[in-house]
Amino acid sequence: MAGKTGPYDGPEGLGRFHSELTVWLDEHDTSFPRRACGMSLSDEVARSRANQSRLWQAGWLRYGWPETVGGLGGSRLLRAAVAEQAARRGLFYDTLAAVGEVLGPTVVEAAPGLAERCITPFLDGTEGWCQGFSEPEAGSDLASLRCRAVDAGDHWVVTGQKVWTSYAQFASRMVLLARTGSAEDRHRGITALLVDMDSPGVTVRPLQAINDMAEFSETFFDGVRVSKDRVIGEVGGGWSVAMRMLRHERGGIFWMLSAWLLDELEKLAGTADLGVADDEAVGRLFASVAALRARSWTTQHRLAAGAIETPETSIDKILMATAEQELFDLVRTSLDGVLEFADDESVAWLRSSYMYSRAASVYGGTAEIQRNIVADQVLGLRSP
Ligand SMILES: Cc1cc2nc3c(=O)[nH]c(=O)nc-3n(C[C@H](O)[C@H](O)[C@H](O)COP(=O)(O)OP(=O)(O)OC[C@H]3O[C@@H](n4cnc5c(N)ncnc54)[C@H](O)[C@@H]3O)c2cc1C
Known part of the structure; x- marks a missing residue:
């Protein structure tokens, strides 16, 4: 999906894009509506789409998409950079934004004519798919x-x-x-x-x-x-479209979700009494998030170079689900009964995240299926 030579090409261009984006977001930070405790799902969806539209209008979200669909070209790594910043600043409803990064590139690649006719309102936040x-x-x-x-x-x-x-x-x-x-x-x-x-x-x-x-x-x-x-x-x-989609799902979106996990981990370390939790669980979680970030960054580059097969991305899915579940297990232990029984809205929010983390080993292919794929198609462990 790379466009013609642009201002943000190559490692230096990516670094410059990241810096300019950070400056712009810092300047406009307070004008973006944030997630509020107790917000309804429809309000969340509206808020996330409005922020997406704003980033599209400002140009940042148009990088990494071809000009045929309203983009400004360049590498998909630029999209990953925006997704990461959006996650760390809480601009998007992450699982909703994930749908865009799963479906968007797939339709653009597999059906360029159809994408040209239909996809811009989806990419710019006007409509959902x-x-x-x-x-x-x-x-x-x-x-x-x-x-x-x-x-x-x-x-x-x-x-x-x-x-x-x-x-x-x-x-x-x-x-x-x-x-x-x-x-x-x-x-x-x-x-x-x-x-x-x-x-x-x-x-x-x-x-x-x-x-x-x-x-x-x-x-x-x-x-x-x-x-x-x-x-x-x-x-x-349709099967090859589905496989293409799975590969995209482990792209910028996993980079975004891993940034969100890192953020949650930093918040947890800053607020909860980690001494209540088992030392080994704390250490394992830090290692899991670090492993996920390292793996996901490599995957972003391999995807951008077209140098990764879909089965390999199952490793990213396993690491993602493991880190998310370990994190919210630790939140639960560290809060020692609060998550289960307290009624205030900030705890209800954490409880919701804990519950949602159970789904991480189900959506996009279950943990068992991912392990089967790694065993069969990456490691070749099952005899023919
Ligand atoms: C939050 C969330 C959002 C989702 N969003 C979407 C969406 O937008 N669009 C969409 O199409 N789908 C979506 N899904 C569905 C998701 O893709 C499926 O739940 C997933 O593929 C598993 O299918 P299933 O639920 O039918 O479970 P099943 O396939 O019935 O599996 C049940 C259990 O059996 C195990 N199992 C099954 N087969 C094997 C095997 N061969 N070897 C070992 N174990 C096996 C599974 O690991 C699992 O533990 C979503 C799911 C969740 C949780």
């Missing part, structure tokens, strides 16, 4: 998905169900994986489509999660018409 992959019987075993798209001449007709679709109730469009071949075709009979969420026949039912947020939804499709020009990649090529 969502990812419709998982189904009730197809999560880890995604290749068994059953939501079907039938060829009806100049359009597809989509019928079926998705589940755990993050932010579907706030989305204008969905990147949907649908079966266009037979069930026996498994991963070869799947096509990725861009579906308008306001199409007749789409129903979204939000699901309450354990942290009390209705962040994801069940999504139903009842004879939904999708124009033929909405195919992402090739007909029958």
Whole structure:
């Protein structure tokens, strides 16, 4: 996705970009709305998108995207640099911003013409998109998905169900994986489509999660018409779109989430009595966050150079989930009963983060599946 030669190319350019961005953000810091305790999810989404729009209008978020979609070109490392700063300053609702970094580059690469027509409002924060992959019987075993798209001449007709679709109730469009071949075709009979969420026949039912947020939804499709020009990649090529998406997910977004974890760790070290916690757990957590940061930085560079295979990024996912869960386990121990029983809003916030951290080893592929991938496809441990 690198553009023509630009002012922020190469290591020196990246350093300059980082410095200029920091100065600009310091100057404008107080004018960005921050997350407040007790904020509703819809207010969070609106706040995060408004901040995203502001950074896009100011130009910072346009770097790392091609000019065809309103970007200013340059390396994807520039996007990672913005994401990191946004995380450390609490500008975005991180898991919402993650959806952008997962879907955006995938659609731009796999369907450049479609991206040119549709994607700028998503990148600039005007509209939300969502990812419709998982189904009730197809999560880890995604290749068994059953939501079907039938060829009806100049359009597809989509019928079926998705589940755990993050932010579907706030989305204008969905990147949907649908079966266009037979069930026996498994991963070869799947096509990725861009579906308008306001199409007749789409129903979204939000699901309450354990942290009390209705962040994801069940999504139903009842004879939904999708124009033929909405195919992402090739007909029958949905699996490679999905794999591409997984690779992007471990890019700038993991760099952002690791910065957020580092920030939370610093706050914890500054406020809680870590003496209450087991020394070994404290040491392990610092090592886990450091390992994640080191690995993620290397991955950013390898992604930017196009030099990493999707299975290798499973290591990043394992490190990310481990660090996040260790951190909030330590928060819980250090607060010694407060997390479970106190009622004030700042504790409710921490409790919500603790609950959400349980999902880190599930979303984007479970910890068990990631370990299977590393064992099979990276280390070659399973005999053929
Ligand atoms: C917060 C959150 C947000 C999400 N957002 C989205 C989204 O926006 N879009 C979307 O499409 N999906 C989303 N998901 C769904 C997510 O991708 C799935 O939950 C995940 O892929 C696991 O699928 P499953 O829940 O069906 O569990 P299952 O696949 O049923 O797995 C159940 C258990 O069995 C284990 N297991 C399954 N197969 C194997 C195996 N072969 N070897 C070893 N263990 C195995 C799993 O590790 C797990 O512990 C989200 C999930 C969460 C938690």
